[in-house]
Amino acid sequence: MTNPLLADWKTPFELAPFDKITDEDFAPALDIALEEHSAEIAAIADNPAPPTFANTVEALEAAGAALDQVLGVFYTVSGADSNPRREELQRAFSPRLAAHYAEISANKALFHRLATLWEQRDTLGLGAEQARVLMLHHRAFVRSGAALQGEEEARMKAIKGRLATLGTEFTQNLLADERDWFMDLSDADLEGLPDFVVDAARAAGAEKGAKGPVVTLSRSLIVPFLQFSPRRDLRERAFRAWVARGANGGKTDNRAIAAEILKLREERATLLGYPNFATYKLEPEMAGTPDRVRDLLMAVWGPARARAEADGARLEEMLHEDGINGALEPWDWRYYAEKRRHAEHDLDEAALKPYLQLDRMIEAAFACAHRLFNLDFRPLDVPLYHPDCRAWEVTRDGKHVAVFIGDYFARGSKRSGAWCSAMRAQAKFPEEQAPVVINVCNFAKGSPALLSYDDARTLFHEFGHALHQMLSDVTYESISGTSVARDFVELPSQLYEHWLEVPEVLKEFATHAKTGEPMPQDMLDKVLEAANFDQGFQTVEYVASALVDLAFHDGPAPVDPMATQADVLADLGMPHAITMRHATPQFAHVFSGDGYSSGYYSYMWSEVMDADAFAAFEEAGSAFDPERARALEQNILSTGGSRDPAELYVAFRGRLPGVDALLKGRGLAA
Structure with missing residues (x-):
């Protein structure tokens, strides 16, 4: 057969x-x-x-x-x-x-x-x-x-x-570490948790075959648990398990693997005549050199650390007000930040989340793509690799453009994170082929499935990658879609996140899961006002990871990567209560392959452009300005790697951007 x-x-x-x-x-x-x-x-x-x-x-x-x-x-x-x-x-x-x-x-x-x-x-x-x-x-x-x-x-x-x-x-x-660990929760342990966290914990327990609700190491479950659980002991236990992934000893320990990978990368670069792996890896990227990467990251680090230190001091005061002595710890930050957000912005994620239904956010992503690029999405009934998956035919003016597949729910068989890939990329040679594009996420299941605001942003982010694949219009597959410089590939995805924050989008698609009522205007205002809340924390945990990645590769390979990680963080003055977004033993971006090695900075390099690019729509007077949308498709989304990325950006915007737009967008400008 x-x-x-x-x-x-x-x-x-x-x-x-x-x-x-x-x-x-x-x-x-x-x-x-x-x-x-x-x-x-x-x-x-x-x-x-x-x-x-x-x-x-x-x-x-x-x-x-x-x-x-x-x-x-x-x-x-x-x-x-x-x-x-x-x-x-x-x-x-x-x-x-x-x-x-x-x-x-x-x-x-x-x-x-x-x-x-x-x-x-x-x-x-x-x-x-x-x-x-x-x-x-x-x-x-x-x-x-x-x-x-x-x-x-x-x-x-x-x-x-x-x-x-x-x-x-x-x-x-x-x-294996993510799949095998979970923490059973009793009914008493659920006290203080909003319904959506309880529902997600019960669904995770059913998926694990446990007797009751559990906390797993899926980001979509552990982060809200850390945000809302008043049980400091349980937060600490869950957090320690989360940051210990890949460093638990035994056969799943990744520390020796990371050291060997770094040594081999250095040798590979040396064989090709480069002084180190970072110099080799960055040569074809927009950044070009390790120094330019470091300059960008350090330009952001100072304002971000200052903001995080000020925020941390206020959160530690709140900790002490609760009668707890000692320092604010990493398992405390999200809990007190959520309480502070509720107090200062009167924004309660437990009240917000019913307005962010997964299905409605998918509709919102599709609707924005229709208004910007005239794309339509029709559900398909076709066999897929898992019952959670669903598919749509993408058309424009009745003509087939692509097939889009969404696989949104967390499960033990799925690696962590979120990503976009193409099972088939667009090309015209040797014959016309339309793309088949997949978004994979790890959202918690529920009836209905509800997203945090960060989850909704992730959905829009990955769909931005999907649009880059679907709207590709080149001859050769090797330069199709997202086959571009690593520090340019995140531009379409991060740019698309901005449409989630367009008020008219939230007004139409942020509807309550039970009542169907649209998000109240005062809540909508608070969501947008709080868009930059806790940006010091988020920026510090990201930039620290990017600087550690750069340090691993810009010079001799470290014999002990964990010691190098500790040295870099100490030199930076890393706040005690914030950890790297991805510590070395779980830094899959860097160690599961070469894709983001010496390249984790690329999200921020792209953010410099995406902040400036969305400003072009704002200057035009509308997030859906047809002329700007046409220019975005013609110069960036359809072109793949057919031209130099700096040339493509200048063709869209008329110039290259500076870091000011990024700092302003993150609320870190002086």
């Missing part, structure tokens, strides 16, 4: 036939797809004809279709709905795939063809997009070590394989 992963999918919109795919299909499908891709690469490299853009670059773009199809499905389910068999497959696949791609990047005949085209580029008559694709392919081969020889070449291949294995182990260890 034909392996369903390798078949032509005669399904609606050629979606993966999840109802026919089993875990036992992945390994044999990968074997065949790897063999097919290797043969395609060999045919390109060994072509006796002189290299041309068509027979080399376009041939590379067309190669690997079967492999992309297999991996698009596998990585979707292994990240969002893992099980022991899928984890086993991931451990087996990672080094094989690393070796496969290392073999391609080390193919001297193939590299020679690309190098020849690069030398002849001014005589080839290439269009702008073709020239960009040639440059990116050539640069990728050079940066992967294609010019290395002998022992250095062999060592680079071994490093890549080992890094792939370690990244998988890091991710699976973190998932």
Whole structure:
């Protein structure tokens, strides 16, 4: 029988036939797809004809279709709905795939063809997009070590394989710690918790097979527990478990893995002639150098730390007013910050949350996309990989644009966090293909599911990434959608968050779960007034993580990353009651792969642009100004990586932004 992963999918919109795919299909499908891709690469490299853009670059773009199809499905389910068999497959696949791609990047005949085209580029008559694709392919081969020889070449291949294995182990260890820990709650332990937290705890207990409600390490449950539980002892126990993920000793401890990853990255950069990994990694990004990254982060650190210290002093006073002696601790901050927000802004999240229904926030994200880009969303009844998932066809003027899949609820089989990925990216070569885009989140279940304001912001953020994929309009898949510089990729996502705060959006879609009444005007005003509440805390925990990431990679690899983390935080004067957003043993952005290594700063680099970009709409007089929306799509959302990101931003805005807009947007300006 034909392996369903390798078949032509005669399904609606050629979606993966999840109802026919089993875990036992992945390994044999990968074997065949790897063999097919290797043969395609060999045919390109060994072509006796002189290299041309068509027979080399376009041939590379067309190669690997079967492999992309297999991996698009596998990585979707292994990240969002893992099980022991899928984890086993991931451990087996990672080094094989690393070796496969290392073999391609080390193919001297193939590299020679690309190098020849690069030398002849001014005589080839290439269009702008073709020239960009040639440059990116050539640069990728050079940066992967294609010019290395002998022992250095062999060592680079071994490093890549080992890094792939370690990244998988890091991710699976973190998932295991998150999945295995939970804290049972008695009825007495539920006192003081709002209904939505109690409901989420009961749903989590049912999912874990516990006798009653539980607190898990899912952010969508543990954060509101830390915000609302008056039981300081339980807050401390839950918080300590949360920050100990990946550092509990035993087989799931990530500390030695992190140290080995950093050492291997340093060696990889050195083999390529760079002084350290940060210099290597940042070269193709907008920031360009570690110094420029550090300058940005430190420009924000000072105002953020000052705000956090002032806020912390007030929260410690509140702690003492409750008759508790001693210092404000990390498990106290969210609890007293919530009480302060309630007192100063008269904003109670327990009262706010019924107005932020998941389904209505999805509708809001869709409605904004319709008003800005004329997109329509029609529910689809198609087989998906988990019952929690749902799908929509995306159209414009009746024409198919994309399929969008949403997988919103937390579960033990899903890794933490939120992300967007494309099972199939937009392209026009070798034939037209429309994207299939997925948003994965970890919201607490409920009837109905209710979001915190941060959850709602996350939903809009990931949908901004999805729009970047769905509105892509380029020829070649390698530059499609979010295939852009790491410190540019967060611009569309963070920019889209601003539409959640547009008053007319909240007026229409923030409706009460029981009464259906719209959010009262006074509550709406308080939500918007409190938008920058606790920004000192949020900025400090983020910037500290970004500076630790940079310190890990900008210089010799640390022998003991935990000691380096402690030194960096001490030098910064990290407030006692605030921890890094992601401590080293759970810093999946940095250690599950190379994606955000030396690149966690990129959210803030993009925020400099998104604050300035939304100001363009405000200056135009409307968040839905059609001319600004058209310029945003034409210059950023549709262009993928077809042009230099700074050039794209200037085309949209007329100039590059400064840090002032970011500080103002976070309420940190002097």
